[in-house]
Amino acid sequence: MVRAKIDGIYVFTLNLVVHPDYRHRGIGRRLFELVEEQALGVDGVFAIIGHAASTHIDFYATSGLRPVSRLTVISNRVNV
Numbered sequence: 001m002v003r004a005k006i007d008g009i010y011v012f013t014l015n016l017v018v019h020p021d022y023r024h025r026g027i028g029r030r031l032f033e034l035v036e037e038q039a040l041g042v043d044g045v046f047a048i049i050g051h052a053a054s055t056h057i058d059f060y061a062t063s064g065l066r067p068v069s070r071l072t073v074i075s076n077r078v079n080v
Protein backbone atom coordinates (compact mmCIF):
# COMPACT_ATOMS: atom_id res chain seq x y z
CA MET A 1 0.00 0.00 0.00
CA VAL A 2 1.26 3.45 -0.81
CA ARG A 3 -0.35 6.81 -0.08
CA ALA A 4 0.94 10.00 -1.63
CA LYS A 5 -0.25 13.59 -1.85
CA ILE A 6 0.45 15.53 -5.05
CA ASP A 7 -0.17 19.28 -4.86
CA GLY A 8 1.06 20.18 -8.36
CA ILE A 9 4.45 21.38 -7.11
CA TYR A 10 5.61 18.62 -4.81
CA VAL A 11 4.80 14.99 -4.17
CA PHE A 12 4.77 13.76 -0.60
CA THR A 13 4.87 10.01 -0.08
CA LEU A 14 3.20 9.54 3.28
CA ASN A 15 2.84 5.80 3.78
CA LEU A 16 4.51 2.96 1.97
CA VAL A 17 3.94 -0.44 3.51
CA VAL A 18 4.37 -3.95 2.15
CA HIS A 19 2.83 -6.92 3.99
CA PRO A 20 5.58 -8.71 5.94
CA ASP A 21 4.96 -11.95 4.03
CA TYR A 22 5.73 -10.21 0.71
CA ARG A 23 8.79 -8.10 1.52
CA HIS A 24 12.13 -8.26 -0.29
CA ARG A 25 10.51 -9.04 -3.63
CA GLY A 26 10.81 -5.57 -5.14
CA ILE A 27 7.21 -4.61 -4.36
CA GLY A 28 8.13 -1.60 -2.19
CA ARG A 29 10.46 -0.21 -4.83
CA ARG A 30 7.82 -0.72 -7.52
CA LEU A 31 5.19 1.08 -5.43
CA PHE A 32 7.52 4.05 -5.08
CA GLU A 33 8.17 3.99 -8.84
CA LEU A 34 4.40 4.23 -9.36
CA VAL A 35 4.38 7.40 -7.24
CA GLU A 36 7.23 8.85 -9.29
CA GLU A 37 5.39 8.03 -12.52
CA GLN A 38 2.51 10.22 -11.29
CA ALA A 39 4.94 13.02 -10.50
CA LEU A 40 6.12 14.14 -13.93
CA GLY A 41 6.93 17.84 -13.97
CA VAL A 42 6.82 18.50 -10.23
CA ASP A 43 9.65 20.31 -8.43
CA GLY A 44 10.41 17.60 -5.89
CA VAL A 45 9.47 14.20 -4.58
CA PHE A 46 9.62 13.81 -0.82
CA ALA A 47 8.98 10.85 1.41
CA ILE A 48 7.93 11.39 4.98
CA ILE A 49 9.29 8.53 7.04
CA GLY A 50 7.40 7.42 10.13
CA HIS A 51 10.40 7.59 12.39
CA ALA A 52 14.09 8.04 11.91
CA ALA A 53 14.87 4.37 11.35
CA SER A 54 17.95 3.81 9.26
CA THR A 55 16.18 0.94 7.50
CA HIS A 56 13.64 3.38 6.07
CA ILE A 57 16.39 5.69 4.89
CA ASP A 58 18.27 2.72 3.43
CA PHE A 59 15.14 1.57 1.59
CA TYR A 60 14.55 4.99 0.03
CA ALA A 61 18.26 5.34 -0.76
CA THR A 62 17.90 2.37 -3.09
CA SER A 63 15.37 4.47 -5.03
CA GLY A 64 17.75 7.44 -5.20
CA LEU A 65 16.44 9.51 -2.29
CA ARG A 66 18.65 11.21 0.29
CA PRO A 67 17.84 12.58 3.76
CA VAL A 68 17.07 16.31 4.04
CA SER A 69 15.89 16.26 7.64
CA ARG A 70 15.46 13.70 10.38
CA LEU A 71 12.14 12.47 9.02
CA THR A 72 12.24 13.47 5.37
CA VAL A 73 14.06 12.20 2.32
CA ILE A 74 14.02 13.77 -1.14
CA SER A 75 14.49 12.34 -4.58
CA ASN A 76 17.58 13.46 -6.44
CA ARG A 77 15.47 13.34 -9.57
CA VAL A 78 13.96 16.80 -9.61
CA ASN A 79 11.46 17.09 -12.47
CA VAL A 80 11.43 13.30 -12.78
Ligand SMILES: CC(C)(COP(=O)(O)OP(=O)(O)OC[C@H]1O[C@@H](n2cnc3c(N)ncnc32)[C@H](O)[C@@H]1OP(=O)(O)O)[C@@H](O)C(=O)NCCC(=O)NCCS
Pocket residue numbers: 014015016017018019022023024025026027028029030048049050054055056058059060062
Ligand atom coordinates in the same frame (compact mmCIF):
# COMPACT_ATOMS: atom_id res chain seq x y z
C1 LIG B 1 10.31 -0.61 3.78
C2 LIG B 1 9.38 -1.55 2.99
C3 LIG B 1 8.25 -0.73 2.36
C4 LIG B 1 10.22 -2.23 1.89
O1 LIG B 1 9.34 -3.01 1.08
P1 LIG B 1 9.93 -4.23 0.22
O2 LIG B 1 8.87 -4.63 -0.77
O3 LIG B 1 10.44 -5.27 1.10
O4 LIG B 1 11.15 -3.52 -0.52
P2 LIG B 1 11.89 -3.99 -1.85
O5 LIG B 1 11.84 -5.49 -1.94
O6 LIG B 1 11.33 -3.23 -3.00
O7 LIG B 1 13.36 -3.54 -1.53
C5 LIG B 1 14.05 -2.59 -2.31
C6 LIG B 1 15.41 -2.35 -1.67
O8 LIG B 1 15.27 -1.61 -0.46
C7 LIG B 1 16.21 -2.09 0.50
N1 LIG B 1 15.46 -2.53 1.66
C8 LIG B 1 14.25 -3.12 1.69
N2 LIG B 1 13.87 -3.37 2.95
C9 LIG B 1 14.88 -2.92 3.72
C10 LIG B 1 15.09 -2.89 5.12
N3 LIG B 1 14.19 -3.36 6.00
N4 LIG B 1 16.25 -2.35 5.58
C11 LIG B 1 17.16 -1.86 4.72
N5 LIG B 1 17.02 -1.85 3.38
C12 LIG B 1 15.89 -2.39 2.90
C13 LIG B 1 16.99 -3.23 -0.12
O9 LIG B 1 18.21 -2.71 -0.60
C14 LIG B 1 16.13 -3.64 -1.26
O10 LIG B 1 16.85 -4.05 -2.38
P3 LIG B 1 17.33 -5.58 -2.49
O11 LIG B 1 16.13 -6.44 -2.16
O12 LIG B 1 17.77 -5.69 -3.91
O13 LIG B 1 18.42 -5.72 -1.50
C15 LIG B 1 8.82 -2.67 3.90
O14 LIG B 1 9.89 -3.25 4.61
C16 LIG B 1 7.78 -2.16 4.90
O15 LIG B 1 6.58 -2.14 4.59
N6 LIG B 1 8.24 -1.77 6.10
C17 LIG B 1 7.33 -1.25 7.12
C18 LIG B 1 6.82 0.13 6.79
C19 LIG B 1 7.94 1.08 6.42
O16 LIG B 1 9.02 1.05 7.01
N7 LIG B 1 7.67 1.96 5.41
C20 LIG B 1 8.66 2.91 4.87
C21 LIG B 1 8.71 4.23 5.53
S1 LIG B 1 7.20 4.97 6.02
